[in-house]
Amino acid sequence: MTTQKIDVSALARVEGEGGLHITIVDGVAEKVEMEIFEPPRFFEAFLRGRHFMEVPDITARICGICPVAYQMSACTALEDAFGVEVPEELQGLRRLLYCGEWIESHALHMFMLHAPDFLGFPDGIAMAEVHRDRVAAGLTIKKAGNRIVQVLGGREIHPINVRVGGFYRLPRREELVALLPELEQARDAMRAALVWMAEFDFPEFTQDLELVAVHEPGHYPFIGRRLRSTRGKDIALDAWPDTFAEEQVRHSTALHARTTDGDTYLCGPAARFALHHTELSEVPRAAVASIGLTPEQAANPFRSLLVRGVETLSALDEACARVEAYRRPSAPFVEPQVRAGEGHGASEAPRGTLYHRYRVDDEGLIEEATIVPPTSQNLRAMEDDIRKLAPMLAEMPLVEATHRAEQAIRNYDPCISCATHFVDLRIERS
Amino acid sequence: MTEDRRPKLAVWKFASCDGCQLSLLDCEDELLMVAGAVQIAQFTEATRTVLPGPYDISLVEGSITTPHDAERIREIRRSSKLLITIGACATAGGVQALRNTADVAEMARAVYPHPEYLDVLATSTPIADHVDVDLELRGCPIDKGQLLHVLTSLLAGRPPQIRDEPVCVSCKRAGVTCILVAEGRACLGPVTHGGCGALCPRYDRGCFGCYGPAGDANPEALARPLAAVAQPEQVARLYSTINPRAEAFERGRRLAVLGQEET
Incomplete structure (x- = not known):
C-alpha cells in the first residue's frame, strides 16, 4: 500500500488564509481537506440591530477584493425588502461600477496569481523579470478597473459612494469620459493578453457539475432577480433557502454549500460563461472565436484563466460603451420607504454568486442576516477536483504534485477572507 | 552568487478582509519598482516564496481574535526590526470588534451550526494591545499613497511623516x-x-x-x-x-x- 500525503500549510496567491491536506492511498484520494483557519468575524451576527443604510458599508468589509459585490448584493436585497425600483439609468451605473471590480479583481488573479502557475514562477513579480511587458500590461488593465471604482465609488477598496436606492453622488460626465483613453488602452491590452494566455499548457481535465449563475435578462450577468443552472434550475431568489444549503465541516471556518439534494454545484466564471456566453458583446465574442474557446473547454477549471480574460474584455468593452453613452441621471438615488419585511439579493462577484438575505423591522433595523459568499459554494467543487486529480498527483514527484494541487485550487480564485469561512497541501510517502 | 542586501519585507495577515495588503498590489504604477528595492520574504497573498527572518519591515494587517494569533504576533514581533500595523483592524480591532460588547458564544451559534469547532477569543483587539508597534497606518482601508510614502521613506532612511489632523x-x-x-x-x-x-x-x-x-x-x-x-x-x-x-x-x-x- 502506498500512502502519499500532500500538505500545504499556507496556500499562497489566494485571498485570505488556508491550507490543503491530501492523503492518497494507492492512487485514490482518501482525504481531501481544504482547511480554512482564517478566524471567523461573525458579520451576520453583528449586523443584527444595525440600520439598513449601514449595511452596504459594513458588509463591504467582509472582503477587500470584492467590496462592490457585497455592496450590490446588500443593496438589492434591502431594495427587495422595501419594494424599491431602481431606475434603469442607475442600474447602468451599478453595472459600470461592477465592471470596474471585475476588471481589477480578474486582472490581479490572471496576471499576479494564476499565470505564474502556468509559466513556473513563484509570483507575478518574479514573472515580471522575464515577462516584464506582459505583467506591465496586466497592471495597466488592473489599474483601469480600479480607476472606474475610484471615480464612481470614491476609492478602490471599500467604496463609499454606494447606498441603498442608488448612489450618494453622481459623477459628472467629464469625470467618467476622462477614463476613456485608459479603458480603451486596457481593452487592447486584454485582447492581446488573451492570445498570449491561450497558448499556455492547460492540463486535460473536466468536471461534470451543475453550474449556477445569476440570470440578468439581456446581459452577461452582474445583478439579477433569478438564478439559472445548467441542469434546468430557473428560480427566483426567494427560493434560495429551499434550493441550497450550507453545512459546517470540522476542518473549515468556512461553511460548505450544496444543493438541498446534497449535490455539489459550482458558480463563477465557468458557470457564467456556460449559461450566458450568448449575451457577450461583439468584442469579447470575437476574442472567444479567435482563441477557439468552447463552452466544453471552459468546463476545464484550468482554463478558467481564459474565461476570466474574456470576462475582463467584456467588462472593459461594456465600460467603454457605458462611459461614452453616459448622461448624468436626474437623481442619485431613490429614497426607500421603510417597511418590515424580508429581501433577497444576488450578484456575480468575480469569483461567483454572492447571495444576501435580510429581515428588517418597521424602523429599518436588521433582524436577521444571511450571507452566502461564492467561495463557500465552490469549496466542495475544489475538494472534488483534487479527488479527481489524485491518480495524476500520485504519479508526480512531490514538489510537482504540490504545485499542481495548489494550481487546481487557484483555478477558482478562492477568497478565504470572504468564505471564512482555506489550503495547506501535505504529501507524505511511505 | 552575491548576497542579496536588499531589506526584507514581510506582510502578515490576522483577522481582516485582505483590503489593506491589497493596497500594496493596487500600487500598479509603483509595484514593480518597490518590489525591486526589497526582498519580499513573506507575502502569502502574492507569492509562494518564503524567506526566513529576521525581517527588516513587517507590515501587519488584521486584529487578534484567536489564542493562536495572540501567540503568532509575538513570534512576528521577535523576528521583525520594524513592525508597522496597517488599517483599522490592526490599529483598533476593526469592525469585528463589534463583538467585544456582545455575547460571542451566542454570535457563534447564530452563524455556525457547530460553534464547538471554533476556537476564538471573546474580543477583537489591536496589535498594539499585544506587542510593541513602531508605526501605525490608519484607515479602512489604508491610503496607498501613505503606504508608499512610508515604504519609500524607510528605504531612503528617513522617518515617514504621517499628519495627525482631522x-x-x-x-x-x-x-x-x-x-x-x-x-x-x-x-x-x-x-x-x-x-x-x-x-x-x-x-x-x-x-x-x-x-x-x-x-x-x-x-x-x-x-x-x-x-x-x-x-x-x-x-x-x-x-x-x-x-x-x-x-x-x-x-x-x-x-x-x-x-x-x-x-
Whole structure:
C-alpha cells in the first residue's frame, strides 16, 4: 500500500488564509481537506440591530477584493425588502461600477496569481523579470478597473459612494469620459493578453457539475432577480433557502454549500460563461472565436484563466460603451420607504454568486442576516477536483504534485477572507 | 552568487478582509519598482516564496481574535526590526470588534451550526494591545499613497511623516462646504483622523470614521452639534461602525447614549 500525503500549510496567491491536506492511498484520494483557519468575524451576527443604510458599508468589509459585490448584493436585497425600483439609468451605473471590480479583481488573479502557475514562477513579480511587458500590461488593465471604482465609488477598496436606492453622488460626465483613453488602452491590452494566455499548457481535465449563475435578462450577468443552472434550475431568489444549503465541516471556518439534494454545484466564471456566453458583446465574442474557446473547454477549471480574460474584455468593452453613452441621471438615488419585511439579493462577484438575505423591522433595523459568499459554494467543487486529480498527483514527484494541487485550487480564485469561512497541501510517502 | 542586501519585507495577515495588503498590489504604477528595492520574504497573498527572518519591515494587517494569533504576533514581533500595523483592524480591532460588547458564544451559534469547532477569543483587539508597534497606518482601508510614502521613506532612511489632523482640515483644503454645519447632516469629520482626503464629504455624505479618532479628538465638543441633527441611537451607531472600540469613539458613543437617557 502506498500512502502519499500532500500538505500545504499556507496556500499562497489566494485571498485570505488556508491550507490543503491530501492523503492518497494507492492512487485514490482518501482525504481531501481544504482547511480554512482564517478566524471567523461573525458579520451576520453583528449586523443584527444595525440600520439598513449601514449595511452596504459594513458588509463591504467582509472582503477587500470584492467590496462592490457585497455592496450590490446588500443593496438589492434591502431594495427587495422595501419594494424599491431602481431606475434603469442607475442600474447602468451599478453595472459600470461592477465592471470596474471585475476588471481589477480578474486582472490581479490572471496576471499576479494564476499565470505564474502556468509559466513556473513563484509570483507575478518574479514573472515580471522575464515577462516584464506582459505583467506591465496586466497592471495597466488592473489599474483601469480600479480607476472606474475610484471615480464612481470614491476609492478602490471599500467604496463609499454606494447606498441603498442608488448612489450618494453622481459623477459628472467629464469625470467618467476622462477614463476613456485608459479603458480603451486596457481593452487592447486584454485582447492581446488573451492570445498570449491561450497558448499556455492547460492540463486535460473536466468536471461534470451543475453550474449556477445569476440570470440578468439581456446581459452577461452582474445583478439579477433569478438564478439559472445548467441542469434546468430557473428560480427566483426567494427560493434560495429551499434550493441550497450550507453545512459546517470540522476542518473549515468556512461553511460548505450544496444543493438541498446534497449535490455539489459550482458558480463563477465557468458557470457564467456556460449559461450566458450568448449575451457577450461583439468584442469579447470575437476574442472567444479567435482563441477557439468552447463552452466544453471552459468546463476545464484550468482554463478558467481564459474565461476570466474574456470576462475582463467584456467588462472593459461594456465600460467603454457605458462611459461614452453616459448622461448624468436626474437623481442619485431613490429614497426607500421603510417597511418590515424580508429581501433577497444576488450578484456575480468575480469569483461567483454572492447571495444576501435580510429581515428588517418597521424602523429599518436588521433582524436577521444571511450571507452566502461564492467561495463557500465552490469549496466542495475544489475538494472534488483534487479527488479527481489524485491518480495524476500520485504519479508526480512531490514538489510537482504540490504545485499542481495548489494550481487546481487557484483555478477558482478562492477568497478565504470572504468564505471564512482555506489550503495547506501535505504529501507524505511511505 | 552575491548576497542579496536588499531589506526584507514581510506582510502578515490576522483577522481582516485582505483590503489593506491589497493596497500594496493596487500600487500598479509603483509595484514593480518597490518590489525591486526589497526582498519580499513573506507575502502569502502574492507569492509562494518564503524567506526566513529576521525581517527588516513587517507590515501587519488584521486584529487578534484567536489564542493562536495572540501567540503568532509575538513570534512576528521577535523576528521583525520594524513592525508597522496597517488599517483599522490592526490599529483598533476593526469592525469585528463589534463583538467585544456582545455575547460571542451566542454570535457563534447564530452563524455556525457547530460553534464547538471554533476556537476564538471573546474580543477583537489591536496589535498594539499585544506587542510593541513602531508605526501605525490608519484607515479602512489604508491610503496607498501613505503606504508608499512610508515604504519609500524607510528605504531612503528617513522617518515617514504621517499628519495627525482631522478630516475637517482635508475638507477645508478641498474646499468642501461643511455638511454638518451647512447642511445639518451627521458627520464624524471633526474627530476622525485624516488621510482619506475628505472622501465622504466630497461624495456628499457624512464621515463615518473609518480612519479612527484623530489624536486630539474631542467627542465631548461634538456631542451637541451631532445631537442637533441626529437621533442619539444614530450617533451611537455612527461611532460604532468601523473603529467601534477606539477609545475616543467609545466615549462618543457613550455620550450619545447618556444624552438619550437625560432626555
